[in-house]
Amino acid sequence: MDVVIIGGGAAGMSAASKAKRVNPDLNVIVLEKGKYVSYAECGIPYFLEGVVPSVNDLIHYRIEEFTKNRGISVRTGIEVLSINRDEKMTNLDNGERMRYDRLVIATGVSPKIPENLQFEGAMGLRSLESASAIQEELKNASNVGIIGDGVLGIELAASLVQRGLEVTVYSRHNAVFKHLGEFVGSEFRKYFESKVRVIKDSTIERVARNGPGFEVYYDGRQDKYDLVLFATGTYPNTSLAKKCSIITDERGLIVVNEKMQSSDPEIYAAGDCATTINIVTGKKDWHPLAQISNKMGRVAGSNIGGSVMIFPGSIGTTLVKVFDYEIGFTGLTLDEALKAGFVAKSVNIKAKSRANYYPGGSDVFLSLVYDTGTKRILGAQVVSKDGGAWRLNTLAVAVQSKMTADDLFYTDLGYTPPFGPVWDPIIIAADSAMK
Amino acid sequence: MDVVIIGGGAAGMSAASKAKRVNPDLNVIVLEKGKYVSYAECGIPYFLEGVVPSVNDLIHYRIEEFTKNRGISVRTGIEVLSINRDEKMTNLDNGERMRYDRLVIATGVSPKIPENLQFEGAMGLRSLESASAIQEELKNASNVGIIGDGVLGIELAASLVQRGLEVTVYSRHNAVFKHLGEFVGSEFRKYFESKVRVIKDSTIERVARNGPGFEVYYDGRQDKYDLVLFATGTYPNTSLAKKCSIITDERGLIVVNEKMQSSDPEIYAAGDCATTINIVTGKKDWHPLAQISNKMGRVAGSNIGGSVMIFPGSIGTTLVKVFDYEIGFTGLTLDEALKAGFVAKSVNIKAKSRANYYPGGSDVFLSLVYDTGTKRILGAQVVSKDGGAWRLNTLAVAVQSKMTADDLFYTDLGYTPPFGPVWDPIIIAADSAMK
Incomplete structure (x- = not known):
């Protein structure tokens, strides 16, 4: 049986590896448009910062690992132009x-x-190709403009500041990283603005290359940069699917079932170009995140190989380090919860990351979103310079397992002074929500 | 209504505060044998190390917080000698x-x-009194022997080494901190033994004061120390309860229901001297840990105040930092699971704490214990110098919420290179257990 996988990123390589592992008789071929497969896009900001020396360090496994050790064919630099579903045929650009x-x-x-x-x-x-190209441009840059203030925009801004560049971020909103909420993001935003020039409430009219530099025209004004980068979001690469009439949703995502099958059961989709089920709302959603892509790929591959795996959905847990701040969110924000029809509230907690008497602690800013009727935890946002990341992940398990505020309050977290106070901010928030 | 609370530690002060908050009309009196209330025993090793300058820093709230702000009477230096249940009377030592x-x-x-x-x-x-006394002794000490190698023994040993002392730990076993298991503890134990002299498989015959110093007689040999400390476990202070025929279990713990009522419904017990329900086994257990004591105290106080709270039990999550190692366990070890009647197995994982390409990571040693039939996660043990503590807490939520290995595998943890690889050790362990 011939299994053709279009795309050699997280989802594609996971699908290929799992399918072949489950059923070694399969003939598995990966077609990748670029020259890299199995690469860590999430590491690109660290490469641009200089923390990761070479773009090759961002490759999880080299091609030979797949071809020699896993028995998978990998062809790079090949683009699929169209799919003929009647003939079960792909047409390649060669x-x-x-x-x-x-x-x-x-x-x-x-x-x-x-x-x-x-x-x-x-x-x-x-x-990785775009990363290398930007790295080249940065060699002669001292002044960089970034359009966009989401996760990537702020992460990139911090990386470039830490590399020693002057950085400006253009935000359409009155605060960067709007998704974070006012309370949770307050201290971080203040710090961010002390390091990065932020142009708030800006409407950009035009960006243009001018000789070796760039110009940004906005709100009737004009700024010059050595380099301008766009962090204005992404769109799914699903024109191939649309051309052969596979069902996509209003965002252009390929609609898949829990086995990762598209509307054509012989065509699977996985990763950032496919829908997921949001476990909190129960509805189709989009969570373009590496870990979820990996799992979706694995589920697709396993099912193709003949071993049934069911993808239960995801909650979109997102984590980012920006300067020393550990920032993240899981499940729904209060706005999202209200829009999804929950009668929801949130509690905002600012509390210490360690026992008061133990040196080196920070404030933890935590917003816990819950349903007022059932007290179910619907989401959380966390910011801290100490123990923020894994507090978020602890809360992610609570959201995923549909804990109530009471369940969370009584959860037996390990306590020791260097890692938390005896009433952890998580427990304080749960206590406040259960009242 | 008169509420008398015997003991001003975590459970007692939580009970007092909650009872008074729920019902301000109550007359709440705390009787404490020592001179401190509301203190952090868990911080004592850091005080002895010198990280925490004064024993007073280990006091959460000063007595005036309770007496002036919360309307609670607090009497220190008072011991209760007996309880007369028929007359509902306590007899004090004055x-x-x-x-x-x-x-x-x-x-x-x-x-x-x-x-x-x-x-x-x-x-x-x-x-805290014992902490101050030991601190005095340490001033002239350069050489300390510790009898016992459990959580307190190894924590104390590391604190004293970091203070600059020579430390010997006597272990009855062939490895320190036996509870941790061979695989998970291996790297840590090697490091520990490079810093602390460990006498394994030792049987101690006698410990004696000899002039200003101490002598330890063991296995036919004799060692001399400036100071010897015992970390050989604890026993519950329940002689008062036994004397008035309140039911205690074979460990001497006061048996309580989920409202914290003892066999006499007007007498509550909370904290380290009372039973808890082990959520994993469903059976009565003993989890003498500060966070659990606090919650039990709060539950007792709330029920006394007239607002029903039900304590669901605990899983005994324990966390400790020893040198740079973050060490912990939650739920059951494999041995405990087998003894409790589960058909259990464990998977042992050694994996990186961060993305490979991101500097500063460590190995994470993780043992995940699960029921082979239902795949329910029964417990976990974790050791790492990076991100061990909160990985443990993330697993604690999984154990508490009775997740299966599949549930855990699909749990959507936030991923960013400084805090984990895209397949986190937790997910790798879950994947391995679900097969």
């Missing part, structure tokens, strides 16, 4: 046609640059 | 008799020094 019994679309996302801001050479951040 | 409508026994534990090793001036570690 004129070749390749038959499949099962197809996996794992084509990921591309940077979404607003139409009115596009120009020849506009740079977003996604592939 | 000859006074004090009536109660509701009584809370929150008398905690005392260091348990094996009978054959007891001598005048033998020192265990528990109260």
